[in-house]
Amino acid sequence: MELHNVTCDSFKISWIMETRGQDRITHYFVDLNKKEDKSSNKFKHMDVPTKLVAKAVPLPMMVRGHWFLSPRTEYTVAVQTATKQPDGEYAVSAWSEIVEFCTADYSTVQLKQLLLKAEAIAGRTLPFTVFYRNQQREYFQDAQCCRMLPSVKDNSGSHGSPISGKLEGIFFSCNTEFNTGRPPQDSPYGPHRFQIQADLLFNQNTNIYFGDFYCMYTSYHYVIVVLAPSGSKGDIFCRGKLPALDRSSNCFLSCSEEEDGSLSFRHAQDVILEVIYTEPVDLSLGTVSQISGHQLMSLSTLNAKKDPSCKVCNISVGR
Template sequence: MTEPPSGLSSPDVEVKSLQLDDRPESESADSGIGDGDELPVPQQILISNVTCDSFKISWNMESRGQDRITHYFVDLNKKEDKSSNKFKHMDVPTKLVAKAVPLPMTVRGHWFLSPRTEYTVAVQTATKQPDGEYAVSAWSEIVEFCTADYSTVQLKQLLLKAEAIAGRMLPFTVFYRNQQREYFQPNSQYYRSRDAQCCRMLPSVKDNSGSHGSPISGKLEGIFFSCNTEFNTGRPPQDSPYGPYRFQIQADLLFNQNTNAYFGDFYCMYTSYHYVIVVLAPSGSKGDIFCRGKLPALDRSNNCFLSCGEEEDGSLSFRHAQDVILEVLYTEPVDVSLGTVSQISGHQLMSLSTLNAKKDPSCKVCNISVGR
């Protein structure tokens, strides 16, 4: 727990790690710690003001023994399940000790709190004795809560990191999307992201690849496109991890003066190359409304990743960043008849697939202080 930012009234609380043994809910943290029978037990735990790496906590307790309380013990644990965050720092103690202060108090710390992660928390009151030992109350009830997504503050931190490595801009003319043959066949039963009758590609909910706290994962619907080109040819690469059939569409049909652009994520997957997600949403669309206030907006004609400029003759020109792999998430249906489908001559490089890919939590290039 550290000093809360301006606008939060919670007290400045010093937090230290405290090695406590696992215990049944009704027992104190350590039988060797002093008798705390006269200390009040926290009741009706309330969690509020939850962010991606902090929360406020308060509770009620009987007046008996309150004057003896010098510290609070906070037992914070990640709620384990099959989809739990595999990258939590397991060596960091989650048993915390804080000096007793007026409630609510803010628990803050990216070293033990991860975004979009479920936790359980319980509290004891304690008295520090002259010999340095503690007398403690029984544990409170256990309550559950989930940390929040990255806010625009954290996303802007990611944006600055991504801008630092984006490199020079290269021209391109088409967006493209690779899939298996069945994806483009009418009435195919293999893919649900097609409206076969109307020959449209339909948006689907973004998976959980990338940064753990990205607000678009599992929430924003869209269709992923690429626009990266080979440096020596200026054309899309012939290899793809997603299938040997490629849909190509002229860039101005998806990205024009009526399209808003947003920064969505920046990550890597234990490799030397990095990915940037740019969201393209037609102005006023469902996707555009979702992105407003959640994602940093990009200047359509002047940003480091994906730009749309207007030439003197009124035509549009497009550029993409050279040194990152762009994933462009378009939030609306796309009519297949607006483009072309052909088979590529390269290979399926499955190692490059980002489907549900996990971000490298140790990378200093694409991680920020609040975690993955």
């Protein structure tokens, strides 16, 4: 048995059958199970086809939708056939060998669907001037050669996002308080804050990509955008995997050139932006100081699971 064209929510399946009686095959039984752990590799009711019963069609056949396959998820699959005998009875073959496979990440098609949903709620924009990153004091004291280095993104957000567990970067925020126009004094990530002028990370030499849109069983939503200097390792990773955004006119994070040549910046007001910058950042380019607010750990998105039932930020394929 062979699988082909595995996507985030579908795959094609084909297998070799005995030539004798092949023209009398009327149905395929396809038994598919999510692989819960590495040792789980058995089907429930092996003698009874409990999953999909498909009429015989030319192989390879496409399997999708019926089980609402999730992206980046391990499954096991096996098949058997039913053949109509001359006396009108049916003969059912033995189950094939069990094949393990893993579905793919969201493609740009699915990410564009997610992008449209995010754009629908992004709302108005507010001006800002700095990116900032909160951590414990030790993080900045231990920074290698006084630089913050990219690390692999965790598995928070949409299960199918191609940046989770793969893209290397540094998380920054740029959200501001409506009444002050300044970054909030509270943070879930630590009492010490590094601030850097926005134009040092986001300028005419920076490409911007849409990475994810999700919520964590709350009323507010998160949007992840990626800032990658043109031609950098991060930029090469994002090309072809993530939808590119217009630097000056997207509704999440924009950078516009004014008449005097200066740059102005705006961020979406109605979503919480998480910005991933893909290159190392020298601490000497900004300042580190202690914030006066609290550590609101409940707002942390570290390995946070996306709410699969939210109609605002889920698309029809997978979770």
